[in-house]
Amino acid sequence: METVTAGASRRTRRVLSGSARATWRLGHRLGAALLPGDVVALVGDLGAGKTQLVRGACAGAGVDEADVSSPTFAIVQTYRGRLPFHHADLYRLADLDELYATGFTDLLAGDGALVVEWADKVAGWAPAELLEIRLEEVAGRPSSRRISLTGTGVRHAALAEALAGVGRARPRAMPGTKVGARATAKATASRPRTRTGPGRTT
DSSP states (O other): OEEEEOSTTEEEEEEEEOSHHHHHHHHHHHHHHOOTTOEEEEEEOTTSSHHHHHHHHHHHTTOOGGGOOOGGGOSEEEEESSSEEEEEEOTTOOSHHHHHHTTHHHHHTSSSEEEEETTTSSTTOOOSSEEEEEEEEETTEEEEEEEEEEEESHHHHHHHHHHTTSSOOOOSOOBTBHHHHHHHHHHHHTSOOOEEETTEEO
């Protein structure tokens, strides 16, 4: 695994997938880690493994496998799992105007996670902070894929590292929200107890 770092809030990790099943498992880890507001852009040639990764991500996010349709038939599809899972496929779109007509931009500020296949087919849609996953074939190894995980922004940079197995994805919520409150309670519970007097601890 190779690491490239460029700035405090941008991380790139490179991993090697040895099979379609391994790519699916990477997607599964992604789906399990996704939070509302996350945006994932998938880039790669036809047959690179994007659909395998999306199917794994759907499973990881708790989407019933029977509900996952072929991306050929829908530009934008929303699945229900443990969170709304918005899947977009830009392969058949020519420009940003066509993308706007699908209602795609509403998903960027929605209550779920957004995963976009063929993210490089239409310029200008991407927010400043996202996770880009780029899949490339490996010469002489037809089942293998070289996968680059580039996270921009604190949350997505941490997500890239977590997928590569070198860290944990940071929760998006701040203290005072449900996620933040649980993290605060856990940290407090694990804090060592100190004795303040005979028979008393805090």
